[in-house]
Amino acid sequence: MSYYFTILSPTDTPVFNIAFGTSKSGGDGIARFRFPDTAQYMNQFIIHSSLDIVEEAQWTNGAMYLKHVDTYPPAAAYISAFLTPSGVRFLLLHQPPQLSNSGGSSGFGASSILGSSSNLARGSTSSIAANPTSPQTEEAVRQFMTEVYENYVKTAMSPFYKQGAEIRSPVFRARVTAAGKKWL
């Protein structure tokens, strides 16, 4: 599974971006998206296109974690969202790896129900890595979001950080990376 994580300010300015891969079930933590390296803007495109749905979903309940909100089937990209009370959006795009063997066309949009069963059959330990809509994945993403949120609050409290500006702090980046390694 490859991940692309973005923080958007309430005025839709991207303040933080990071791409990383799964570290579970033997993953090496390196993102391998299905687009060529020259087309990484596709991640941003897909993730930002989910904002409308996030805005629709944000008033449906009181939770900060909105779970999986959007899917972009052509790229098998799944978007999970987390809102802070001040309206900052955390968006996580996850894309299961493209599998060459026959049973593994798991990630393709509508077939996700089929895909999930075949994945569960193959091995429960890889459920987070291979199945983006399972409860385990939702839970892992929630843990990840919560941990990032805690660190985001600390970063935003730094007197030298200007609200709404890009987060350049290497400490924050390292902590997000660590959270990704821990939960995803």
Added chain:
Amino acid sequence: MSSSKASRIGEETRIDKVNAELVTLTYGTIVAQLCQDYDSDYQEVNKQLDKMGYNIGMRLIEDFLAKSGVGRCANFRETADMIAKVGFKIFLNVAPTVTNWTSDNNQFSLIFDENPLADFVELPDDGRAQDELWFSNILCGVLRGALEMVQMQIEAHFVSDILRGDDTTEMRVSLVRYIEDEMPPEEE
């Protein structure tokens, strides 16, 4: 007076406290504003912080002596314990370690395990702040101001800061001289 007695006074002296985050954010804002006002001239910011601290220290010593009820220190070592275990304890609720004495007992270091002023802080990444700004420099001024009011001229400066990536936060304090009561220059 032994240093354990000093820690006891520090523990027992109760003064009104405010929320730590209020202090952290207020102080952080002051420093950030100074950096902005002086166009990131960090030497100047250090100087201004020291000056602000000096003015605080001159007033704070009175408050300190009134609240803690301690008397005159017999020597500079005792003064150091008083600063660390009573002064910092009652005002910032931390007790830095006193160490690295020089053989003439005139210089020591305060090692801060925690520094409530610097919670959440990350120095600006402009490549200079890490080398030039002493974020908590106000504390040097406070010590200088406070001790000057009790007849000790000292010099205090930070030598390392966790914020800069050092392992410890260390302040070096050296006694310059005891200020004797001087006669006004004779007019003739």
